[in-house]
Amino acid sequence: MSLSQTPPEHEYIAYIDESGDPGLSRVKGIDVNGASEWLILGAAVFRRQTEPKIEGWIRDITSGFRGHQKFGIHFADLNPAKRLLVCEKMRALPARYWVVASNKKNMKGYQNPWAAMFPSKNWFYCWMTRLLLERITHFVAQDSASRFGSPRFLKIVYSERGGISYEQMNAYYSWLKFKDIAGTQVLTLGELSWSVMDRRLLEVAAHNNRAGLHFADTVASAFFKACDFRDTGECDPQFAKLLEPRMGRFPDILDGRIAGYGVKIMPSFRGAQLTRDQEKIFKFYGYPRQWWAPGPD
Template sequence: MAHSFIAYIDEAGDDGLNPDKYRVPGRGGGSSHWLTIGATVWRQSRDLDAVRWAKEIRAQLPQQKRHKPLHFKDLDHPQRVMAIGGICERPMRALAVIANKPVIPDGTYPAKHQLYHYMCRYLLERLSWLCRDMRPSVPEGDGRVKIIFSRRRAMNYDDFQSYIQRLKDAADPEIRIHWPVIDIAAIEAEDHGNRFGLQLADLAMSGLTAALEPDFYGNVEPRFARMLKPRIYHRGTNYLSYGAKMVPAADTIPFTDQQREFLGIFG
């Protein structure tokens, strides 16, 4: 039987943890202060609709951008507002795990991709809860979610599947993934330009991160996070434990006054 849901996973920022290489406002280059890994999710039966959603966004771009894959970084501010608005009109959900890298103690994640894997565990927990919560209103399919990652260079996705299988086999009560909805064998990775769902995930994750990651001038843009809020997974008024999960906990992160607007939106 077909999956009930499909989730496209992308990231904004990078997983570099060298404290000497973080970006400084007014200078080029450097590693991001924040890493966001998140998913856009909809019914599997609507996956072809997502192609139309993305094409309708692209059709509103200037001619030279209409035939290129959607990338938040390639859009100017008005185009980003248009694109995020296009996401917010669609029957989808979004969820993200957002790490503030500078407060992570040195040596916490020494292995390659270790921070990424750790955040994906949190993401899969919340993705599994979302699919479990939505199952009563989505009768089609077998209840499971098809997971497609935006391909990262130098990352082995067979190893990632093995990592997820080890989490399942560990039977650790601290790992709160609702396993009946996760199809480990069906996890795959695709190039960003090959799947419109990944392009929509890029817009959503980059839009959320813009409220936290300072630009060249040291400013952040919370408008996109505010626009996306109706699509973010939550229970009651609780967003920060679900669709806008902070790593480490939000009360340990030294937010600037501008960044605190993110907490005002979701906290």
């Protein structure tokens, strides 16, 4: 029997955006005119009851911008004072923020031998979303079990700036779920919590059409600025540090671990061969120690 086209009710919503690009054939740090050294995915996760307030929060934040004429926030277009204001406001919101950061120097020219097995040309971006959603769905499963006694669904909204489509992401997650059920995953350390996912709650939207994507943009871009010096000038971690109170933690308590959970670096902290300035933001969040994903729930 085919699924109804009507999506089930969701209790959580995750907005996902990226900073940097997924290019691997030439990478800065190795090649002079390569793609960005980093691809960073950021997410802002809200509970359903706060979802109607998101647009108002954006308007409240931008009301503090002198001469700001248009709706919304695009971190790259803001001066440092406005960036600080945005992150200071975001640290007080009832949300959780997540980051997966790939330093691509070790990925230059890499070809995924499994890429041909699912119909998506953007396999690297898809793989990064898998790492991000392993953590977010784990949090949602844990939080909904605590609040409701059983899993509750997560709605996922991607920014279309990643060059992905609904069909590509739907095919990728269907492929992953099949492999998880069959026990044939190549990466066995973590797994998505499928009990909180439904393909009818997957959406790809224009940045300006979903206010929540502006928060995801800020998360991704603040961390990009913290560890990039090839495209944006000196590394400046002050913005990403401000988000610390709302970064994902395991367990979800004040002293829960952020490194490896709310903030995940690929490859390993040591393997990335970062400069001292690039290391600062990851050390601030607890590296080199980190959380490791549990087995299937």
